[in-house]
Amino acid sequence: MTELAGLKVYVRGIVQGVGFRPFIYGLATQRHLTGWVRNTSSGVEIEVDGEPAALDDFLAAIQREHPPLARIDRLESQPCPINGYTQFSIDASQPLPGEFMPISPDVAVCADCRRELFDPSDRRYRYPFINCTNCGPRFSIITDIPYDRPNTSMANFPLCPDCQREYEDPRDRRFHAQPVACPTCGPSIWLESQGARLAEKEDALQMARDWLRQGKIIAVKGLGGFHLACDALNPQAVAELRRRKQRVGKPFAVMAFDLDTVRRFAGVSPEEQAQLTSPAHPIVLLDAKEDSGVAPEVAPGQNTLGIMLAYTPLHLLLLEPAPDFPSLLVMTSGNLSEEPIAYQDDDARSRLAGLADGFLMHNRPIHSRVDDSVVRILGQAPYFSRRSRGYAPNPLLLPKSLPPILAAGAELKNTFCLTRQEYAFVSHFIGDMENYETLASFEAGVAHFERLFRIQPERLACDLHPDYLASRYAQERSRREGLPLVLVQHHHAHLAACLGDNGWVSQEPVIGLSFDGAGLGPDGAIWGGEVLLGGYASYQRLYHLAYVPLPGGDLAARNPARMALAHLWQAGLDWDPALPPVQSLCFDDRTALRAQIEHRINTPLTSSMGRLFDAASALVGVCQKNTYEGQAAIELEMLADPLEEGHYPFEIRAGKAGESGILEPRPMWEALTADALAGTPIPVMAARFHNGLAGLALDVCTAIRQTTGARVVALSGGVWQNRRLTEITIRRLKQGGFTVLLHRQLPPNDGCIALGQAMVAAYAP
Ligand code: ZN
Ligand code: ZN
Ligand code: FE
Numbered sequence: 001m002t003e004l005a006g007l008k009v010y011v012r013g014i015v016q017g018v019g020f021r022p023f024i025y026g027l028a029t030q031r032h033l034t035g036w037v038r039n040t041s042s043g044v045e046i047e048v049d050g051e052p053a054a055l056d057d058f059l060a061a062i063q064r065e066h067p068p069l070a071r072i073d074r075l076e077s078q079p080c081p082i083n084g085y086t087q088f089s090i091d092a093s094q095p096l097p098g099e100f101m102p103i104s105p106d107v108a109v110c111a112d113c114r115r116e117l118f119d120p121s122d123r124r125y126r127y128p129f130i131n132c133t134n135c136g137p138r139f140s141i142i143t144d145i146p147y148d149r150p151n152t153s154m155a156n157f158p159l160c161p162d163c164q165r166e167y168e169d170p171r172d173r174r175f176h177a178q179p180v181a182c183p184t185c186g187p188s189i190w191l192e193s194q195g196a197r198l199a200e201k202e203d204a205l206q207m208a209r210d211w212l213r214q215g216k217i218i219a220v221k222g223l224g225g226f227h228l229a230c231d232a233l234n235p236q237a238v239a240e241l242r243r244r245k246q247r248v249g250k251p252f253a254v255m256a257f258d259l260d261t262v263r264r265f266a267g268v269s270p271e272e273q274a275q276l277t278s279p280a281h282p283i284v285l286l287d288a289k290e291d292s293g294v295a296p297e298v299a300p301g302q303n304t305l306g307i308m309l310a311y312t313p314l315h316l317l318l319l320e321p322a323p324d325f326p327s328l329l330v331m332t333s334g335n336l337s338e339e340p341i342a343y344q345d346d347d348a349r350s351r352l353a354g355l356a357d358g359f360l361m362h363n364r365p366i367h368s369r370v371d372d373s374v375v376r377i378l379g380q381a382p383y384f385s386r387r388s389r390g391y392a393p394n395p396l397l398l399p400k401s402l403p404p405i406l407a408a409g410a411e412l413k414n415t416f417c418l419t420r421q422e423y424a425f426v427s428h429f430i431g432d433m434e435n436y437e438t439l440a441s442f443e444a445g446v447a448h449f450e451r452l453f454r455i456q457p458e459r460l461a462c463d464l465h466p467d468y469l470a471s472r473y474a475q476e477r478s479r480r481e482g483l484p485l486v487l488v489q490h491h492h493a494h495l496a497a498c499l500g501d502n503g504w505v506s507q508e509p510v511i512g513l514s515f516d517g518a519g520l521g522p523d524g525a526i527w528g529g530e531v532l533l534g535g536y537a538s539y540q541r542l543y544h545l546a547y548v549p550l551p552g553g554d555l556a557a558r559n560p561a562r563m564a565l566a567h568l569w570q571a572g573l574d575w576d577p578a579l580p581p582v583q584s585l586c587f588d589d590r591t592a593l594r595a596q597i598e599h600r601i602n603t604p605l606t607s608s609m610g611r612l613f614d615a616a617s618a619l620v621g622v623c624q625k626n627t628y629e630g631q632a633a634i635e636l637e638m639l640a641d642p643l644e645e646g647h648y649p650f651e652i653r654a655g656k657a658g659e660s661g662i663l664e665p666r667p668m669w670e671a672l673t674a675d676a677l678a679g680t681p682i683p684v685m686a687a688r689f690h691n692g693l694a695g696l697a698l699d700v701c702t703a704i705r706q707t708t709g710a711r712v713v714a715l716s717g718g719v720w721q722n723r724r725l726t727e728i729t730i731r732r733l734k735q736g737g738f739t740v741l742l743h744r745q746l747p748p749n750d751g752c753i754a755l756g757q758a759m760v761a762a763y764a765p
Pocket of ligand 1: 109110111112113114131132133134135136
């Protein structure tokens with residue numbers, strides 16, 4: 001017989017609340033190892049005795065076979081004396097003061113629970129809150145650590161004897177599943193309208209389905225907040241929802257029961273299928289099928305459809321197929337446009353009263369609001385527009401350990417970021433920080449993350465813009481707590497975020513194409529078409545789009561027609577009455593606009609790439625007015641002819657000593673307006689505009705490589721949500737010999753800014 005040996009193992013990462021200890025228990029007992037496993041506040045500890053070969057195999061199996069929701073960031077092992085255990089056990093948790101560990105995000109209902117949900121012989125048959133160790137709510141119900149039931153919003157639901165038995169049995173799928181529940185002991189649903197409870201449990205579900213069938217609008221309390229639901233195939237219902245929500249054109253997301261249903265409405269590639277069915281179940285932007293029956297009001301002017309699969313048991317029951325039941329439901333956030341999504345019962349009742357005909361409620365409190373995440377596939381891999389439910393608060397693993405930093409993030413699409421050791425905890429989606437409700441949600445989120453991960457910031461970071469609500473919060477905290485505050489320029493934050501997202505460690509300067517709508521520059525202008533060279537610690541602004549007047553400041557972003565005329569004025573081109581944006585403004589408006597630009601009345605200067613897109617969209621005749629952020633650019637992209645290879649030229653002017661070079665759009669405008677006046681088809685002009693920008697990106701990077709040797713390019717900023725532009729630019733840069741860094745874990749839009757600010761602050765001198 002071989003000599004026995006002892007081994008101590010420490011595992012760090014997402015290893016609690018994901019079935020990790022029963023997994024270890026199984027591995028150990030299969031290999032006849034003895035000893036114990038236990039949770040601590042920083043991970044999982046294991047001590048085992050066994051034959052050396054079995055111990056090696058045990059370690060390899062931890063890495064190879066770990067549960068699907070676990071994420072191992074570190075696995076350390078060391079030999080130890082054998083201590084003669086006779087069996088393997090799961091020991092009591094060991095709290096370590098001040099220690100911390102990542103927490104699992106919320107997880108979509110798993111295949112096993114789904115099967116039980118529709119199995120008449122199962123004791124949880126049609127129970128809307130079925131879950132197990134492999135699925136269910138996590139982040140949205142956690143109030144504190146350690147992740148145990150008393151520290152969740154399930155604290156007030158004592159387990160019945162049956163659930164208790166499952167909870168305590170290491171061989172059961174519900175062993176230590178904190179949200180475990182059943183019809184006897186768990187939460188329940190009801191339907192209410194105008195303060196009256198109309199039906200309970202299954203009756204409530206059926207009544208809600210009847211109302212949806214009839215074209216009514218139902219507020220559904222879900223996992224991370226309320227949705228507004230209606231029949232996505234019923235144009236009147238969707239139009240009514242738009243009217244009540246005061247949302248003109250921004251697309252609604254829809255939800256389907258299963259993949260087969262999705263395929264009836266959109267094309268689904270293998271990569272897209274993998275995203276739809278991943279544990280996060282995000283909204284996936286798919287190519288919509290024509291004439292599939294989806295009401296045009298769902299996504300006006302789009303050829304894509306944002307679809308997600310039902311991700312909770314309640315959603316599955318609500319969408320269960322029936323011959324006369326809508327196969328697709330609009331599932332849009334429960335709010336008036338601009339406000340944060342409602343997640344508390346009374347708040348929802350008051351804010352959504354005028355929006356919903358009825359409320360499908362439940363009594364499991366939502367502790368943290370989490371919006372649905374949105375991804376699309378780019379280059380065979382997921383590419384985020386919004387990273388929230390199913391991903392937050394998963395930390396990004398950083399290339400090196402950082403001091404504790406709080407970065408407050410941007411104004412729009414805000415997220416914040418807290419760092420500790422090698423982890424960056426980027427928050428769930430907070431939203432546009434333009435009102436009191438969103439600020440309150442931001443402050444509560446920061447406090448919650450600091451408590452959950454035991455982080456005491458030693459340094460703060462925020463945008464250069466002093467009046468952003470997030471910046472004010474950081475200034476105020478810096479004063480109150482005497483903490484150093486690092487101000488980070490927005491487009492430098494984009495570059496640093498893209499580097500951090502890619503785990504960049506090299507000292508080599510990187511070219512940052514930070515293309516977006518707006519961010520304050522140190523010169524007081526509104527930047528947005530920025531070509532930077534640098535890294536975490538510093539940057540140089542090598543080139544930028546030529547400045548143009550921004551008539552009316554922020555208001556200009558809603559008026560592509562006015563932006564088009566400002567660009568023509570700057571380029572010295574006529575406001576030809578045959579051009580669509582000129583036609584869309586009346587004579588008086590044009591006269592006032594000209595006076596405003598010439599006399600510089602409330603017209604800051606901007607190098608915004610977003611506004612360049614707006615102007616182009618207006619000039620080719622696509623969109624004269626934005627009803628939501630990015631509309632003109634999105635509609636322009638949708639129309640671009642994929643086969644057109646022509647392009648509009650830009651001029652690149654080198655900067656004089658110490659000054660930035662200029663990316664001059666004048667030749668582009670000359671060619672584009674000539675095309676427009678000659679009656680060139682819109683798809684051709686749209687394609688030439690996109691191709692021209694990709695060519696500009698390659699040309700400016702090539703010019704920089706000639707003088708500096710830089711050969712790595714980082715793409716960050718909301719403009720890189722444009723799939724066509726991004727794909728052509730990547731292709732051309734790679735053909736040109738460049739290495740391209742793309743966001744992979746965070747969105748390229750301002751949802752990444754907080755990480756960038758944190759990285760800059762960490763490396764600040
Ligand atoms: Zn499950
Ligand atoms: Zn129970
Ligand atoms: Fe930005």
